Amino acid sequence: MKRAEDLEVRGQTVLVRADLNVPLGAGAITDDGRIRASLPTLRDLLARGAAVIVCAHLGRPTGDGYAARAAGGPSLRPVADRLAELLGQPVTLADDVAGESARVIADTMDAGEVALLENVRFEPAETSKDDEVRGELAGRLAALADVYVGDGFGAMHRKHASVYDAPLLLPHAAGQLVLAEVAVLRQLTTGPARPYVVVLGGAKVSDKLAVIGNLVGSASPDPTTPRSASPHPTTPPKADRLLIAGGMAYTFLAAQGHRVGDSMLQADQIPQVTAVLADAARAGVELVLPVDHVVADRFAADARPEVVPGPDIPDGTMGLDIGPATIDLFGRKLADAKTVFWNGPPGVFEFPAFGAGTRAVAEAISAVTGLTVVGGGDSAAAVRHLDLPADAFTHISTGGGASLEYLEGRELPGLAALEDGT
Ligand code: ADP
Numbered sequence: 001m002k003r004a005e006d007l008e009v010r011g012q013t014v015l016v017r018a019d020l021n022v023p024l025g026a027g028a029i030t031d032d033g034r035i036r037a038s039l040p041t042l043r044d045l046l047a048r049g050a051a052v053i054v055c056a057h058l059g060r061p062t063g064d065g066y067a068a069r070a071a072g073g074p075s076l077r078p079v080a081d082r083l084a085e086l087l088g089q090p091v092t093l094a095d096d097v098a099g100e101s102a103r104v105i106a107d108t109m110d111a112g113e114v115a116l117l118e119n120v121r122f123e124p125a126e127t128s129k130d131d132e133v134r135g136e137l138a139g140r141l142a143a144l145a146d147v148y149v150g151d152g153f154g155a156m157h158r159k160h161a162s163v164y165d166a167p168l169l170l171p172h173a174a175g176q177l178v179l180a181e182v183a184v185l186r187q188l189t190t191g192p193a194r195p196y197v198v199v200l201g202g203a204k205v206s207d208k209l210a211v212i213g214n215l216v217g218s219a220s221p222d223p224t225t226p227r228s229a230s231p232h233p234t235t236p237p238k239a240d241r242l243l244i245a246g247g248m249a250y251t252f253l254a255a256q257g258h259r260v261g262d263s264m265l266q267a268d269q270i271p272q273v274t275a276v277l278a279d280a281a282r283a284g285v286e287l288v289l290p291v292d293h294v295v296a297d298r299f300a301a302d303a304r305p306e307v308v309p310g311p312d313i314p315d316g317t318m319g320l321d322i323g324p325a326t327i328d329l330f331g332r333k334l335a336d337a338k339t340v341f342w343n344g345p346p347g348v349f350e351f352p353a354f355g356a357g358t359r360a361v362a363e364a365i366s367a368v369t370g371l372t373v374v375g376g377g378d379s380a381a382a383v384r385h386l387d388l389p390a391d392a393f394t395h396i397s398t399g400g401g402a403s404l405e406y407l408e409g410r411e412l413p414g415l416a417a418l419e420d421g422t
């Protein structure tokens with residue numbers, strides 16, 4: 001893969017696909033980690049005399065056509081403002097993605113200037129399954145610039161126009177963030193030092209069954225998973241231990257016959273989860289589930305937390321965090337780890353009363369000497385708010401789905417496009 005740092009960019013206009021998909025609360029950015037992570041590539045290109053046009057998505061615009069989506073938002077306005085503050089220079093926000101406004105800006109930009117296109121998902125073509133539809137948008141994007149730099153790691157698993165099709169139309173290279181992310185994930189997929197412990201939490205088990213299947217050595221749980229063209233090992237190494245918490249744990253507990261009350265449960269996934277439990281046992285992968293819980297009678301920040309000893313959750317209550325015995329247990333299971341990957345908070349950390357499990361897991365992992373990687377939008381935001389030392393983890397990945405698919409051994413379309421040709 002060609003590096004953006006090796007491109008001659010003086011006097012050129014560079015289109016950078018970045019991942020600026022930050023969490024918003026009441027229209028304000030609640031965690032700017034992804035904007036910060038995209039700065040090194042932008043600064044380098046600007047310092048070397050490029051005009052830089054940044055393309056990114058934000059949230060999930062809905063609506064039938066461009067006009068409806070643009071009217072409904074979210075606009076990248078707050079992101080443009082924050083990016084300007086962090087770069088210490090003005091950032092011109094186009095009124096559209098690749099229309100008249102973007103064209104005028106591209107034609108009149110000078111070296112060292114930055115512009116940001118509006119939310120690329122205002123264009124329904126961005127996420128289209130139809131190659132021609134995506135190709136038309138990619139053509140308009142490519143026409144804005146001389147060179148393409150892919151640096152939006154968190155979107156690399158999407159076969160989208162700005163991620164996959166646009167780089168095929170221009171000379172292209174990978175940005176610093178993408179190269180750093182891939183370097184770390186490659187260490188996880190090629191002979192991790194053992195014990196290799198994986199902690200998975202978050203919400204839905206269905207999102208993460210494929211990666212769990214790989215970590216416990218199941219045969220591919222998704223027969224459509226492409227593996228052959230993958231640039232990295234197609235069968236990722238098994239974990240030695242898998243610690244499962246968060247919303248997904250209740251489907252595992254239900255599969256073992258425990259009561260889960262009103263906790264998050266995906267009953268339709270119980271057969272798959274049962275198969276994973278059997279695969280783990282067969283492969284000798286230790287699968288560790290919560291042994292106690294913090295529950296409440298409703299899903300709310302001001303709900304009263306109550307510790308429930310034992311794995312069963314009483315009727316009329318829901319599990320919102322792991323309990324103290326589980327915190328101890330997970331701490332012991334992490335103590336001798338040499339490699340750790342963590343995705344998904346073990347509790348509803350957004351509510352402070354249910355954040356103790358997330359803090360404890362973060363602290364236990366930060367005490368590990370070895371490679372420690374945190375991946376996932378919510379997980380990364382959660383740990384950044386804990387005020388742990390800057391070197392608490394080897395790497396905080398900006399990618400959630402992208403890192404999981406990489407660990408599954410799948411080819412990421414965005415990476416494949418950057419590897420293609422020159
Ligand atoms: P990431 O973005 O790091 O990949 P996910 O998106 O999978 O993580 O999951 C994050 C969400 O999981 C958080 O919003 C958190 O509140 C939620 N979560 C964690 N534990 C529970 C639980 N016990 N019940 C419901 N939701 C939970």
Ligand code: MG
Nearest residue numbers: 376377378400
């Ligand atoms: Mg998430």
